[in-house]
Amino acid sequence: MHPQLLNNISNYIKLTPEEKSLFETFWTEKKLEKGDYLLRNGEVCRTDNFVIYGTLKAFYINPIKGKEEILYFAIDDWWATDMESFQKQSPSIYNIQAIEDTKLLQIHFNSFQEMLNRIPKLERFFRIILENYLGSLQRRIILNNVYNAEQRYFDFLETYPKIAEKVPQYLIASYLGVSPEFISRIRKK
Amino acid sequence: MHPQLLNNISNYIKLTPEEKSLFETFWTEKKLEKGDYLLRNGEVCRTDNFVIYGTLKAFYINPIKGKEEILYFAIDDWWATDMESFQKQSPSIYNIQAIEDTKLLQIHFNSFQEMLNRIPKLERFFRIILENYLGSLQRRIILNNVYNAEQRYFDFLETYPKIAEKVPQYLIASYLGVSPEFISRIRKK
DNA sequence: TAGGTTTATTGAACTAGATCAATTTTTTTG
């Protein structure tokens, strides 16, 4: 298995060599081509997905205007999973799609449960992941209320420089809840 | 100990009578009067707080305008904790304050860790709590982008009728990222 | 129950950002 996920985990918890080998048995690699869907609105998110390389977008289809609204991007070392749908095994309200060729590590829901039973230390890791994500969502809600479009755009560039590099401007606009034209005008300055 | 938290937990996991008594030893009750702060921006959130009754607001002070921006409300059976600050024992970026007389169940960070070690089943409960909160934050980000102020206001009334009843309109406006005057105009119709 | 404080309403003027439509630039692909 690609070592990237274990490297990532080792930032938070220490696993024994035995635990590491056991851990690896639960995961499989998967490649997505640009445009491939990992999850569609209405489906249950059956796997937890860790990005080795590539970029994905999670988006919600606005039922009123038919436009897509970006919920988040996932790049190397991030997760591309509807955690709510995965944990409850209930239908997802959004879509996840590769916006460039992407490689993932995947684990199915049942394997995930078994893995946690066999390696209870991992509970801690996954709680930390959830908490980090939660913190970033809270921060985002605050920024959305406090800052105007320009400030949010520059904050995005600072906070996620790698994403800004990879992802087209009009998707960043959608993530920020701003029209692409307005982002263009901000940049003109 | 007030049975409300154990009742709440029993919706998600089953504890033995022994586990329940052990559980109770970790928690203490605390009363807050209207206006009391539970947490101030810059402090570490040292306790996890479950609301037995009352209402609190979590808010961020907008450094530009000096205004407060509501992040969330907590009422009976909810948690009033900066989970990020609590789990990392790092300074919080926001404030939590009682907006009416409130009673809490509290557990300190170290006790929380010990409790999880002694009753590992609880890991599951707290993960579910995190996931639920996460789902509601995601939903909120989507709604903010997709719906206009009027739709968001009516969605709030539907989703959180009990909060809408208890909390003044201008705080709901802030939660929704809208001016209080505009909420008033929406209601006029 | 009056007086103070907090909350809500209303009107008028203003603006951040949206929308629409056309054009240009960049990227992709056969």
Add this chain to the structure above:
DNA sequence: CAAAAAAATTGATCTAGTTCAATAAACCTA
């Protein structure tokens, strides 16, 4: 490398929601 497709820019017009200031209700509290 040419043509097509995708992404970005620009200008003109429009509007959802803000701001400010004044007034009116509602609600504490002594």
